[in-house]
Amino acid sequence: MPTIPRTEDGTPQRSTQVTAGPRPVPPPPPPTAKSGAGGDWADGFRRGLSRVPKPRFKLRYLWLLLVLWLVFLVAVPFFAWSKVSQVDAFPAGNRPPDTPGTNYLIVGSDSRAGLTPEQRKQLHTGNDSGQRTDTIMLLHVGSGPDLLMSIPRDTSVPIPGHGTTKINAAFAYGGPKLLIQTVEDLTQIHIDHYLEIGFGGFVNVVDAVGGITICPTHAMNDPLANLHVQKGCQHADGPTALAYARSRHADPQLGDIARGGQQRQVVNAVAHKALSPWTFLNPFRYWNLNMSAADSLTVDQGMGVFAMGRAAWGMTHADLNCVVPISDLFVHLDPQRAPEMFRLIRNDDTAAIGPNLCTQSGLPRS
Numbered sequence: 001m002p003t004i005p006r007t008e009d010g011t012p013q014r015s016t017q018v019t020a021g022p023r024p025v026p027p028p029p030p031p032t033a034k035s036g037a038g039g040d041w042a043d044g045f046r047r048g049l050s051r052v053p054k055p056r057f058k059l060r061y062l063w064l065l066l067v068l069w070l071v072f073l074v075a076v077p078f079f080a081w082s083k084v085s086q087v088d089a090f091p092a093g094n095r096p097p098d099t100p101g102t103n104y105l106i107v108g109s110d111s112r113a114g115l116t117p118e119q120r121k122q123l124h125t126g127n128d129s130g131q132r133t134d135t136i137m138l139l140h141v142g143s144g145p146d147l148l149m150s151i152p153r154d155t156s157v158p159i160p161g162h163g164t165t166k167i168n169a170a171f172a173y174g175g176p177k178l179l180i181q182t183v184e185d186l187t188q189i190h191i192d193h194y195l196e197i198g199f200g201g202f203v204n205v206v207d208a209v210g211g212i213t214i215c216p217t218h219a220m221n222d223p224l225a226n227l228h229v230q231k232g233c234q235h236a237d238g239p240t241a242l243a244y245a246r247s248r249h250a251d252p253q254l255g256d257i258a259r260g261g262q263q264r265q266v267v268n269a270v271a272h273k274a275l276s277p278w279t280f281l282n283p284f285r286y287w288n289l290n291m292s293a294a295d296s297l298t299v300d301q302g303m304g305v306f307a308m309g310r311a312a313w314g315m316t317h318a319d320l321n322c323v324v325p326i327s328d329l330f331v332h333l334d335p336q337r338a339p340e341m342f343r344l345i346r347n348d349d350t351a352a353i354g355p356n357l358c359t360q361s362g363l364p365r366s
Contacts, residue, residue: 080290100348101142108135145319150260201296203238209273323362
């Protein structure tokens, strides 16, 4: 019989030896929702994808680009504005009191400064060295509808110190000061800002925005302005737009009176293109437009970037677009309608300007 080891006091001694035998097998893991046919393969595929480095888009780079773009949009106009010519435009002495709203006198000068002989030949501007204007417009922006009103260059008015003659002679005799004095004496409207653009600059600005759309109501052939266009809306580059704005012989009925409508159409189209979203999204167009405008503009010394932007907006969104009220094609001011128009502008009451005051020809409606 086998003996049992005992301790000194006689009690049986416990054995510390582990009896050999089969080890217990742990139970299988419970099935998961992803188990089943192809489950192991799918899990492995997912684990493999998790080891692939994922591209991390830095959102702060997008914000940095946005900030730089906004800086560019703000800095370019201010840089261009530093190159704009300024002139002491306002006359001394008694002037009409300041009135509600803002009044801009817009002048298209026929100055040939900066044009080469080849450009003068291409644009049919001639070689005149004098200072004249074929475009005179009054822009009023205020609490009511914006108004863009042409004053035909042949309008017969009294010019201080020179008697009664065509209004564009005021610009030839005394530049911006005498022209502003003449307009203010005539209308009693206080002019707040003066804006002038020359031939060459006009062409460059139109080309900088990629051309404009003009919509003549009849075929126009004016060899003196080098204008040859068909009836209907069409694209016009800088030279064509200038010829369209200058042409005074293509309308068989209204002659020079019709030119005011063409000029307002061109000014509106240029301002519309300048303020379009594509201008602000295209850095090359944005830069070229600002630089071209800066090289060609002459403004009063009090004009700033924001006042210029307000003028551009007003030219684009002018709800009232017409010629100063006249009584005949000899361009005499209408003795009843013209004073009423001037009064409503002075009072910033353009909402009360009716269709008989604001007409495309300046003549009363029949």
